[in-house]
Amino acid sequence: MHERLVDRNPVVPADQLVGQLVPPAMFDEVSFASYIPDPAEPSQAAAVKAAEEFVGKVAKIRGGKRGLFGRKAPAQGAGLYLDGGFGVGKTHLLASIFHSAPAPKAFGTFVELTHVVGALGFNKAVEELSTHSVLCIDEFELDDPGDTMLISRLLTELSARGVSIVATSNTLPGQLGEGRFAAQDFLREIKKLASIFETIRVDGPDYRHRDLPPAPEPIDSEELIERADEVSGATLDDFDELCDHLSTLHPSRYGKLVEGVPAVFINGVHPARDQSVALRLVVFADRLYDASIPVTVAGARLDEIFTPEMLAGGYRKKYLRATSRLLALSRFEVAAG
Known part of the structure; x- marks a missing residue:
C-alpha cells in the first residue's frame, strides 16, 4: 500500500506560526554574492545593489535614534518591492535580504502571512511582528479584497512601528488585482499599499x-x-x-x-x-x-x-x-x- 498525501492532515500550532516564518530550505545558503546577474539584463545587477542598500536601511532603522529620556524615537520602516517575471531570482534576493538583516526577522508567502493573522488575530499578529527588523513577503498576489485590506492594514501598522517590508511579485503594486476585482475599496487599498514600496524591476528569461x-x-x-x-x-x-x-x-x-x-x-x-x-x-x-x-x-x-x-x-x-x-x-x- 502506497503512502498518500490525501491521508495527511497537518496542523501547525498557533504559537509556532511566527517562528516558522523562514525561507524554504532550498534558500538556506543563498546570498547576494551567489546571485549571478545576467550580463544581458542590467536590471538584475541593479536589483542586487538595491537589495544590499535596503539591508543597510533596515539595520539603521532598527538601530533607531534616541529621543528624550533615552527612548528610541519611532522610525518609519523602509519598503522594497521586487517586480519581475518568474524565474529571474527574486526569491533568491528576498532570502538574501532575510539572511543579511538583523534578528528578529520573518519570511513567508502572502498566503502564509494571511494565515498567521487569521490564526493569531490582528492585534496579536501586529504585536508579534512589530519587534522584527524586516518582514519578507514572497509571491505577493492579492486575489481577495478582504485579504487585501487585512494585509494593507497590517503592513501600514508594522511600517509605522519601524518594521521594514520587502516583497516579491510578478505584478506591480498599482496593478495588483488587475483583471480580477474592480471594487472601489479594493483599488483604494491597493493604492495605499503601493505607497509603502520603492519598486525595483528585475528582468530576464525564466532560468x-x-x-x-x-x-x-x-x-x-x-x-x-x-x-x-x-x-x-x-x-x-x-x-x-x-x-x-x-x-x-x-x-x-x-x-x-x-x-x-x-x-x-x-x-x-x-x-x-x-x-x-x-x-x-x-x-x-x-x-x-x-x-x-x-x-x-x-x-x-x-x-x-x-x-x-x-x-x-x-x-x-x-x-x-x-x-x-x-x-x-x-x-x-x-x-x-
Whole structure:
C-alpha cells in the first residue's frame, strides 16, 4: 500500500506560526554574492545593489535614534518591492535580504502571512511582528479584497512601528488585482499599499527554462505505480482525490503536507476543472518547489493542467509560474531517474 498525501492532515500550532516564518530550505545558503546577474539584463545587477542598500536601511532603522529620556524615537520602516517575471531570482534576493538583516526577522508567502493573522488575530499578529527588523513577503498576489485590506492594514501598522517590508511579485503594486476585482475599496487599498514600496524591476528569461527540453510526456498508470514502488516514502495519489483534499486544507498547511516526502507521484492528471482548484494547485506547486520534491505524473502533461481560458485571465502569471516550477520538478525526477 502506497503512502498518500490525501491521508495527511497537518496542523501547525498557533504559537509556532511566527517562528516558522523562514525561507524554504532550498534558500538556506543563498546570498547576494551567489546571485549571478545576467550580463544581458542590467536590471538584475541593479536589483542586487538595491537589495544590499535596503539591508543597510533596515539595520539603521532598527538601530533607531534616541529621543528624550533615552527612548528610541519611532522610525518609519523602509519598503522594497521586487517586480519581475518568474524565474529571474527574486526569491533568491528576498532570502538574501532575510539572511543579511538583523534578528528578529520573518519570511513567508502572502498566503502564509494571511494565515498567521487569521490564526493569531490582528492585534496579536501586529504585536508579534512589530519587534522584527524586516518582514519578507514572497509571491505577493492579492486575489481577495478582504485579504487585501487585512494585509494593507497590517503592513501600514508594522511600517509605522519601524518594521521594514520587502516583497516579491510578478505584478506591480498599482496593478495588483488587475483583471480580477474592480471594487472601489479594493483599488483604494491597493493604492495605499503601493505607497509603502520603492519598486525595483528585475528582468530576464525564466532560468528554469534555459537550455532545457520541453515538458516530458506523461507515463502510463502501471509504470507510474512501478516507479513509486522504487522510492521509499514516496506518495502516490489520484489527481481528483488530491484536488479534493487540498480544498479541505488552508493553503498555508500545504508545506507541512509535503514535509519529508522524497517524491510525489500523481495518477489521472487532467486540466483543472475550475479556477478555485487551479489556484490551490498553484500554491501546492509552490510548496513542492520550495522543498525540491520531484513530481511524476500519468495522464495529461503538466503544462496542460491550466486551460487556455485560465491562462487568458487575471491569474495568468500565477499559472505560468506554477507550470514553470512543475516542469522543473518533473525534469528533476527524470534526471535523477
